[in-house]
Amino acid sequence: MNMSLLSALAERWHPETYTFQLPFEEWGITPYNIYMTLGLRYDCGSVPFKEDLPVPSEDDWMELLGMMPDATDFSGHRFKLLWLSSNFSRRVPETETVAMVKARALILYTMGAMILYHGNELVSSRLLSLVANITFPMPYNWNAALLAHLYEGLDKANRSISRSLTGFYSVIEVCFFDHFPHLAPTLIDHSHPFPRMMLWYKDNRSRTRMFSDLAWRSNIDALVPMMRVVVLHCIAHALLSAYLFALDFALFLQFRTMPYLRSNVALTPRAKEVFQAS
Template structure:
């Protein structure tokens, strides 16, 4: 049987030229208020909220890039093949891997009204572009909560932090500075958020980027 691996296909390692790839770690940029943790746990994002920055080993990442084969979605190593699985996502992020598919509309009819209803605040035109929220706006409005914050304000802040996790860690865009509003309607009821397979969505995004 012919090998599934076609060495003639373009591969990212062809542009590396034996140099070390320098990467950056995606992060939310701030830690959640302790009062938000019960709501994040309720939504199934409690473990993901504990994700922190760490030192990257650039030489190891460069070596893995050269071993990645897009035809099989696996790393080809001297000891065999390996890849990232749903089990890895579940163990490292604690995200649900069963349930409904994470889907949403690409265009939001009334983005300002949606933000106001679920976040309690709506960004100005300069901060809300093409149905995306800027991380700078999320951080400025929800990082610091008042000592007498109401339950509704805490729920809104929890939704904002989950949006930051989705766009800053799990499913970032190319600029890593915005998150699409299509995920916000899925956070309307925090009790039903864990009914979606967020782990599958994160893994699918990882495979696409690889």
């Protein structure tokens, strides 16, 4: 994750319009960007507020997941994501019932670690009721929920209310690469254009065209601890300054207003539905 890029974009964030302020125009992340990046549809019912959902009883836990977190795993009505990964990531012979339980656990983990990420490795137990009946397509608009939570995290980061960015901020990086290809890494494999997160995952990047966070990693590791801290701080500051400079002098011709139409992503079966409907 390129934190220098995210910090530079957070400084350009405008909370009143939910857009990034660029020299030539405003740029925002939309439900369509979320769909193309993660495949989350936005033509579903709204997600209920957590406060409107019931706190699950012990019977609810046993019925839906077959077990309940210990008291040490709870913080109020929230519980540790580690509990989910520790208990439901093991490979065991799967029946239909076991597969359904693991699917519920995976969706809960996705809610806490990605869609509604708060930076504290916890997820609300109230969300358990939303995975009681798993259907496809999903009945809830998790696209909008993710985007609203991401907006809130950018607002707090821009106003210095929070020192860390909450929400699934990997989406910001992927959207930035799609819209600013001259600042994006070079890709190794272009055979998975949808969802875009699969295209831009870390192992598919051969090199960064500029401002690589790992450019001097091997040399830094050889330094003594105190010197390493100083060098890393200087590099982070230099990378942030470089991205701020690049955004301040970005040209309209360098910005792709419709990045998905210029690649074979528009030809993928699931993406066609959105293009035909829009």
